[in-house]
Amino acid sequence: MKMTDWQHVKAIGRTELRRRWRSLQGNPAQLVAILFAGLFGLLAVGVLLFGAFIFGTGIRTGDLDAPIDLVRQGVIYTWIFVLGFGGYRAYATALRPDRLDGMLTTVSHRELLGGLLFAEALVWGIPGAVLVGLCVLLFAAGSGSIVAAPVAFVTIGLVVATALTGGFLVALVIRNTGVRSRLLTRLRTVFVVVLGVGYFWLLVTQSFDTVLAPVYWVLSSTPIGWFGDLLLIGTVTEASVVRAAGAVVGSGLFFVVSARFLTRLAALLWYADGVYIQHQRTDSVSPTASRFESILSRPIAGIVFRDWQRTRRAPITLSFAIYPIIVLVNPTMTAIQTGSISRSFPILAVLSGAWITGALFSLNVLGNEGAVLPATLLANNLGQRLVVGHSVAGALIGVPLTAGATVTLGIASPHSPMSVITLTASALVLTLCTGAIASGVGVVFPRFEEVSVSRSRKAIVPSTLAFVVYSIVLILVALPTIIGHSVTVGHAIDSWLGVPQPTLRLAGTALSGTLGVGFGAVSAAYAVRSVDGFRFD
Amino acid sequence: MRDASESMTQPTPAIEATGLTKRYGSTAVVDNVDLRVEQGAVYGFLGPNGAGKTTTMRILTTLTQPTGGEAAIMGTSVTDRDGVRGAIGYVPEEPPVFDELTGLEQLEYLARLRDIPTEDANGRLEAWLDRFDLSDDAGKRIEDYSKGMRQKLGLIQALLHDPDVVFLDEPTSGLDPRAARTVIDAISEMAASGQTVFLSTHILSVVEELADIIGVLNEGRLVAEGTPAELTATAERGGDSSLEDVFLAVTTDVERDRQ
Numbered sequence: 001m002k003m004t005d006w007q008h009v010k011a012i013g014r015t016e017l018r019r020r021w022r023s024l025q026g027n028p029a030q031l032v033a034i035l036f037a038g039l040f041g042l043l044a045v046g047v048l049l050f051g052a053f054i055f056g057t058g059i060r061t062g063d064l065d066a067p068i069d070l071v072r073q074g075v076i077y078t079w080i081f082v083l084g085f086g087g088y089r090a091y092a093t094a095l096r097p098d099r100l101d102g103m104l105t106t107v108s109h110r111e112l113l114g115g116l117l118f119a120e121a122l123v124w125g126i127p128g129a130v131l132v133g134l135c136v137l138l139f140a141a142g143s144g145s146i147v148a149a150p151v152a153f154v155t156i157g158l159v160v161a162t163a164l165t166g167g168f169l170v171a172l173v174i175r176n177t178g179v180r181s182r183l184l185t186r187l188r189t190v191f192v193v194v195l196g197v198g199y200f201w202l203l204v205t206q207s208f209d210t211v212l213a214p215v216y217w218v219l220s221s222t223p224i225g226w227f228g229d230l231l232l233i234g235t236v237t238e239a240s241v242v243r244a245a246g247a248v249v250g251s252g253l254f255f256v257v258s259a260r261f262l263t264r265l266a267a268l269l270w271y272a273d274g275v276y277i278q279h280q281r282t283d284s285v286s287p288t289a290s291r292f293e294s295i296l297s298r299p300i301a302g303i304v305f306r307d308w309q310r311t312r313r314a315p316i317t318l319s320f321a322i323y324p325i326i327v328l329v330n331p332t333m334t335a336i337q338t339g340s341i342s343r344s345f346p347i348l349a350v351l352s353g354a355w356i357t358g359a360l361f362s363l364n365v366l367g368n369e370g371a372v373l374p375a376t377l378l379a380n381n382l383g384q385r386l387v388v389g390h391s392v393a394g395a396l397i398g399v400p401l402t403a404g405a406t407v408t409l410g411i412a413s414p415h416s417p418m419s420v421i422t423l424t425a426s427a428l429v430l431t432l433c434t435g436a437i438a439s440g441v442g443v444v445f446p447r448f449e450e451v452s453v454s455r456s457r458k459a460i461v462p463s464t465l466a467f468v469v470y471s472i473v474l475i476l477v478a479l480p481t482i483i484g485h486s487v488t489v490g491h492a493i494d495s496w497l498g499v500p501q502p503t504l505r506l507a508g509t510a511l512s513g514t515l516g517v518g519f520g521a522v523s524a525a526y527a528v529r530s531v532d533g534f535r536f537d
Numbered sequence: 538m539r540d541a542s543e544s545m546t547q548p549t550p551a552i553e554a555t556g557l558t559k560r561y562g563s564t565a566v567v568d569n570v571d572l573r574v575e576q577g578a579v580y581g582f583l584g585p586n587g588a589g590k591t592t593t594m595r596i597l598t599t600l601t602q603p604t605g606g607e608a609a610i611m612g613t614s615v616t617d618r619d620g621v622r623g624a625i626g627y628v629p630e631e632p633p634v635f636d637e638l639t640g641l642e643q644l645e646y647l648a649r650l651r652d653i654p655t656e657d658a659n660g661r662l663e664a665w666l667d668r669f670d671l672s673d674d675a676g677k678r679i680e681d682y683s684k685g686m687r688q689k690l691g692l693i694q695a696l697l698h699d700p701d702v703v704f705l706d707e708p709t710s711g712l713d714p715r716a717a718r719t720v721i722d723a724i725s726e727m728a729a730s731g732q733t734v735f736l737s738t739h740i741l742s743v744v745e746e747l748a749d750i751i752g753v754l755n756e757g758r759l760v761a762e763g764t765p766a767e768l769t770a771t772a773e774r775g776g777d778s779s780l781e782d783v784f785l786a787v788t789t790d791v792e793r794d795r796q
């Protein structure tokens with residue numbers, strides 16, 4: 001590398017860090033999150049340091065059986081973890097430079113890549129080096145071998161560096177494939193969902209071993225497995241000098257080869273044209289649209305189709321609708337682990353379904369219009385059309401899905417048939433009302449401008465405050481249904497007030513329905529009035 | 538013999554493209570375009586939305602490779618990115634500036650990346666900031682800049698290293714009349730000092746005022762090229778034809794032929 005190249009790499013890396021720091025300063029929520037993560041991290045650091053000392057002591061006293069196998073195992077799993085972490089960092093943020101065109105007409109892609117890697121190395125390398133330094137010192141103190149400290153430090157450095165480089169390579173291959181494959185571009189969301197479901201499945205079924213065991217078996221006979229020998233060289237006699245040397249030489253070769261691949265792949269990605277998808281312009285109305293237009297008015301059918309189309313093209317705008325799924329994680333895990341549906345599952349399905357339905361399209365009826373708002377405001381009966389249109393767009397998806405899930409889960413659960421009926425009635429009423437409830441909240445806390453939903457993607461999404469307030473109102477409305485169908489609360493009320501559980505379930509559904517309709521009507525009326533009375537300052 | 542000696546003394550064109558083509562699948566976004574822009578000229582590049590202007594600029598600035606034909610900047614092929622980079626300055630429609638930096642930091646950063654010695658850079662920055670009325674705001678974060686201020690900053694950073702060819706994509710878009718005038722004057726001065734300007738814009742009056750040669754691109758094809766006077770003369774609408782008449786005529790003819 002020429003001197004000027006290195007100067008450029010340093011300048012890019014330093015500027016990247018400065019920008020990240022300033023961006024972080026302007027985002028107190030992220031700062032607090034990092035602080036909390038740091039506090040929890042301190043606990044892990046304490047355990048790690050203590051573990052390093054105990055491990056060293058175990059080797060010295062001979063209390064550990066076959067420490068070399070243990071270290072190989074630890075090294076391989078650490079390598080896989082760091083590879084995954086590096087790959088994720090590279091895919092999500094590290095290799096997505098801002099103002100790419102400007103940078104590539106100023107410096108070479110090699111310098112840009114070097115600068116980004118330099119920034120990553122400083123962000124993670126400095127604290128990492130301090131932590132590893134302390135660990136190896138304690139390990140050396142425990143093992144009673146001075147040479148263990150530098151050897152272990154170098155080994156861990158090589159493990160982390162090779163894994164990060166490998167992760168970056170994997171991420172670049174994936175992104176290069178993504179930008180060139182028409183199929184991957186069109187089905188990106190499906191692939192992400194499949195990956196997420198797969199990960200979730202491994203998590204709840206605790207079958208990570210099934211995936212990792214063959215990977216471990218393969219890696220154990222490569223230089224990655226030999227890092228275990230390198231780490232314990234001079235500390236235990238079982239460590240093979242030949243394998244340790246193989247690990248060092250293998251690392252060197254890997255760095256030389258991967259440097260060429262990294263720059264080549266970065267150039268392929270950054271100069272890529274990307275997949276050119278020509279969206280078909282259809283002047284004729286689709287058969288489905290015609291059917292809707294025969295039921296709904298044309299403007300409302302238009303809003304419904306636009307909502308669905310925008311979602312299909314930019315699913316990220318529905319990021320808020322994902323949060324309510326959290327309430328289903330626990331009962332789903334229980335169902336997978338025990339093979340039976342818990343009593344709470346259909347109740348939570350009602351809550352989650354109704355919550356999501358309102359959050360889909362109705363939480364930002366004004367702001368959603370974006371740049372076309374001035375033109376949209378010229379339409380007649382705009383308030384009514386927007387509120388009804390967005391609510392219908394959500395309800396057409398949410399009502400059948402929530403009702404279907406409630407009936408299916410209810411039948412499979414210990415709920416009585418009567419209980420399933422009242423729960424389904426709640427599901428129907430609540431999912432029909434939530435769009436109206438969300439509309440009113442959304443006009444109180446609108447968001448008109450695009451926000452960064454990821455480092456490289458901007459979109460108009462509802463405001464956080466709108467989502468929080470809507471969630472509180474929705475939970476209040478759904479609470480009578482939840483309480484009415486809860487066995488514990490039902491028994492308590494039955495024994496205390498003498499109200500039988502079937503009556504309680506019916507009352508819960510009726511009260512939730514009344515609250516839903518009441519809040520919905522007031523909220524929708526407020527939204528309609530606000531939209532119709534909206535004026536630009 | 539005479540021809541050969543003439544060609545030896547002829548200066549290298551600042552921009553030269555032959556049969557330049559860019560296809561995405563079966564769609565030709567740039568279709569067999571020939572260009573020759575002499576050094577020191579201002580080339581006005583016109584065309585309706587989606588005509589292929591930005592793609593042509595991206596090819597000429599090495600950001601994308603052509604699928605057919607050849608292009609060279611100051612005699613260096615656009616496939617030689619390292620060779621072309623130092624000779625060009627590029628201001629895309631959205632100026633490539635970082636919101637988190639101050640205006641001065643942004644320019645110092647670019648000066649470092651362009652290998653301009655610090656003392657030299659300081660003098661140039663001071664002059665440019667003063668010229669574009671940005672001296673008082675140089676210490677402010679760019680996130681607080683207006684569109685016009687960003688545009689001016691983008692222009693300064695594209696000119697810092699004194700490039701041979703400057704590519705400007707809609708340089709006056711969104712600027713108030715005073716700021717637009719500053720930019721137009723700066724472009725005139727660039728041309729006067731021998732720099733070549735490749736100017737893509739929708740604002741016909743800007744092209745009319747600045748361009749030595751105008752090229753009109755429509756559906757990827759160069760449908761008209763010439764000096765402003767030549768183009769208005771060939772519009773065949775009498776003596777009072779304007780550039781707008783020419784633009785509408787050549788882009789409408791192609792549309793009609795297609796139908």
